[in-house]
Amino acid sequence: PLQPLQAKPVPKRLGVSQRKPREPELASSLIKGIFRHYAKMPVARDAFKVVEKCSERYFKQLSNDLEAYSRHAGRKTVEMADLELLMRRQGLVTDKMPMNVLIEHYFPMEYRKLLIPIAVCGNKVIPSK
Numbered sequence: 001p002l003q004p005l006q007a008k009p010v011p012k013r014l015g016v017s018q019r020k021p022r023e024p025e026l027a028s029s030l031i032k033g034i035f036r037h038y039a040k041m042p043v044a045r046d047a048f049k050v051v052e053k054c055s056e057r058y059f060k061q062l063s064n065d066l067e068a069y070s071r072h073a074g075r076k077t078v079e080m081a082d083l084e085l086l087m088r089r090q091g092l093v094t095d096k097m098p099m100n101v102l103i104e105h106y107f108p109m110e111y112r113k114l115l116i117p118i119a120v121c122g123n124k125v126i127p128s129k
Helices: 030-039 043-074 080-089 099-106 109-114
Strands: 118-120 124-126
Touching: 030 043, 043 080, 080 099, 099 109
Parallel strands: none
Antiparallel strands: 118 124
């Protein structure tokens, strides 16, 4: 005789997510766009994967260094001075090439206005501190 099929019991969740937490990462389309802009030629898929891994490692090291600088100063917040110190140690910022010149050279006008204080009509300075 045939017996009716019985439903299998579903294990109860313990309230803990089954997924592993993922680390935040830059969008691959952003990295690809930036790399294509500076490479000015087509990039093979396997070469792009290497560029993506390298940029991930670079930004991870960059953030670890900035965190170490702010901790050394006794702060919990990374400040502009920490970034300038890091860029000076990497040789990007020098006496001949200050941070403001790099900002003016590589950033569009909208970001320049946010990063470099400028005087406007009425003795106001933008951005205000």
